[in-house]
Amino acid sequence: MPALPATIDTLIIGAGAAGLAAARHLQSAGQAVLVLEAAGPEEARQALETLPLVQAGLIEFQILPLIPYDGFARLFAGEE
DSSP, X not given: OOOOOXXXXXXXXXXXXXXXXXXXXXXXXXXXXXXXXXSSHHHHHHHHTTSHHHHTXXXXXXXXXXXXXXXXXXXXXXXX
């Protein structure tokens, strides 16, 4: 895993459309932004455990498993 920057203004968890849009907006406003995206829960835990605020015990985190949701697929499904 690459080293994380020493200082950031905003941490965004998730590189989906909303996360990337927020990062771009904040970055254009002059903020130092870090976007974390993980392939799975263990990779996410490893990345988050390297953050200085976590290491200092100032913040805690919990990894929540994502459950597939097919509701959006039904919204966009064409009716035949």
